[in-house]
Amino acid sequence: MHQVEIATTQETLLDSPEMVLNMGPQHPSTHGVLRIILKLDGETVIDLDCDIGYLHRGMEKISENRMYTQIAPYWDRLDYIAAVSNGLVWVETVEQMMGLPVPPRAHYLRTILTELNRIASHLLWLATHALDIGAVTVLLWALREREEILKIFERQFGARLTCHAWRVGGMPNDAYDDFNKDVRQFVNNFPKRLEEYETVLSENRIWLSRTVGIGVISAEDAIAIGLSGPALRGSGVAWDVRKSRPYAAYADMDFDIPLGENGDTYDRYLVRLEEMRQSRRIIDQALEKLPDGPVNAKLPKIVKPPVGDYYHSIEGPKGEIGCYLVSDGTAQPWRVRVRPPSFINLQALKQMCVGHLVADVVAIIGTLDIVLGEIDR
Amino acid sequence: MLLLGPINVLNDLLLKAFSQETITFFIWPLIQIGLVVTLVALWVAYATYLERKISAFMQARLGPMRVGPWGLLQPIADGLKLLTKEDFIPDKADRWIFFFAPYIAVASAFIVFSVIPFGPDWAVIADVNIGLLLVLAVSSVGVLALILAGWSSNSKYALLGGLRSSAQMVSYEVAMGLSLIGALMFARTLSLSGIVAAQASDSIWFLVYQPTGFFLFLISGIAENNRAPFDLPEAESELVAGFHTEYSGMRWSLFFMAEYAAMVVVSAVATTVYLGGWYFPFVYRLEAAGQHNLFVFVSLLVFLVKTSIILYVYFWLRWTLPRFRYDQLMDIGWKWLIPSALINIVLSGFAIFVVQALDGWRGINTIESLERGLNLTATGKGIMIAIGVAGLFITAGLLARINWRSRDFHLKTQRRNIRLVNVPKGKPAVQPGS
């Protein structure tokens, strides 16, 4: 555990104006094992430092000793809430590096299931964010919706959370028999539920007092730090990898990206709610346009991308998740590097928190939507 | 008739051993105290059960179901579990204060029930003529327990958490006391039974005359009990530990029981002062019909139902609304509730002045007789209700004036809209070598 440098005076608790407070790794609101050291002046935060690494599992190093098809399950465990998107990054990187053509039905099914995953991840974000701020009922309602999505994942992939959804070249199994019916039912029920969450939260004056003007980050700062995903779009920057470099079937999909104005917590909350609506729209279109055909391509006996390096990224629910793959021509990669969106988003925490009260730190961590699995790998 | 029999029989039995005086002043009160303590203890225990069930239903789930049919034995199971836990006192803690703090909290919550009128005749333990003052004073002693608990735990964060909790409770007590004065002006007595009798004689609930007072009392009562949406000191035990961190087992459960008992106290006082206590218009006819004990019994039930409705409001608010931040909380207590309470007092006095002045002109008949309560005629009641409702708007206007600089003021009910942008698509991710 490294020593964290926060300079502090030597006076005792009740004499000095500054106090160092440790939001330790075991904490109900840090969404994982994150340790934050706060320097407080009364209740106001004047300095902040994060201590990460409690969930480091050496995934990138392990990947150097596994075959390309064996690495896919490890990617699920990065952002374990959005395992389907993570799997997609890896599989698409390998496919594109090898020049493998993926059948269109697989592309469309990938789009549908990745968007379902985005809704599931945003629902969990909403649940935990509302819980931290105090509205506990929304937690249970959002988890109920998420449960429906996880049931679809279980029937399609065999696992609810860490799905190992995709294989290089497509998917292992075609859509199960009731797939269309289940997804259709979810898509029909969902807008009403979103209305319910909005009724309880969006105009509630307590919610507004807790989130408006909290954790503001300007567009220039956001771009300078390298934020991505809803954190960036909440500040008004129109950047979405699904639009700028479309992958899977997104080039054929018609959807909008929501943009915030002020870059505060409330804007990011509205942006994510709207993203869930746009995801629903994408799923609707993709279900209509779903072509027939095979779902996986013919693979060589051992998957071996040519020598070289390649970077590919997709728009995960937390931000832009990317994979930088260096291959040396053998069956095992030379280097696998993950571009973790939560890690980079976390760099903005200090700027967002300084000047706010201690109770706001919890809300700001919630609005950045971090997952420690991704930060620590 | 039903209950008169056994009471007389018991009385005769006791007369064999004691004098009638001893029985009236010693033995009956003991029996009443026993009944009330049992009732309140059961009520508190099942309030925890009801909270779990009601919160579960609001969240589309079931709540406790395994222990007993429909989970009804859950509070008993919880109690047994807490009794059998290890009872340890931290090493450097101040032993005696640590020991006594929970008892002070529970005692101050339970003592209040001795003056609350559960029913008309024998359903009050002690009809003291400064009842309301006693209620407020004894509830304030509960704050002492919090400070002592935080201090004696010898933990930096427990101390800070305890201080914040008690600062919140003290601020809201001012608002609570001031908000009751409006209703007191109409009842003209501090005795809780007297307040109910004042409402009964007017056949009105003071809620109708004093809507502002009722809301103020309820909101400050909720904040007093550290319940959501004002429960940051408790819930933020994530960050700065609450005062009861170092407590475990039965000691912690005493704090827990004290919290729920205080909730029941505030509900009971709100019922008594604003919702008419045990008074319900149609039940009064039983008294007229001569069925005295049945009347008392039904009034008891009426009181329990009204208090339970307000307890439901407590649960309802907790599980719907998010939490206030601490500075916003203190803001509301000092800059919103106390000015509203003061405005309420002024308006109530003004209302009484208007009613009496109108009566003095002999043109309009507003008061029947000034014996008990206000005793108004229908016109008088109409004027009072009108002033009560106008008071809401006047209070809101004045509060807006006072708080016009407040940061959060303009945020309320202003949902922002997100703009949707359709950015032109870029080139798809290119495959290398093509």
Place this chain on the structure above:
Amino acid sequence: MPLVKTPKPTFAQKLKRFFMIDFIKGLTLTLKYNLGALTDKDAVAGKGIYTEQYPKVRPDVAPRFHGAPRLNMDPETHDTLCIACNLCAIACPEDCIDVIPMDVEIIVAGKPRKKKVLDEFIFDTSRCMFCALCQEACPTSCLELTQDFELATYSRAGFVWNREMLEQGRETVKYTS
């Protein structure tokens, strides 16, 4: 000092603020849920109770579920379908599978030949990720991940399954009340 600019409220917004419409809307919704929990039967689209009272009610597990592993046997001859090809052990990213073959003598076209058959099969479920790469690798559909998800044991050794446990499966305790 507001950190963001908020516009001054209109009269309609002021009225909504006075009558606490935002609170009332939220509170009515929770009240509807409270009443719906008692009356509504539809949990997925309506306001009914969503709880599944496990372990009284067994959940509906999907056919493709990646659960406990099982070695399938031929339904007629009751011989194992495993041909000891070791593909599952090679496919596993976590090295949890150990396939121990043995040689037996069989007669093929009158001549004695050696054939490799399965002797022992060790599967460490505590290391297993349930990624199903082994199930996909198996050429004879012998190794299959079933719908059994209750894999807890009281000791670490209980997680390591041998051939017999894999072929017969485990007993799950069924609660009746």
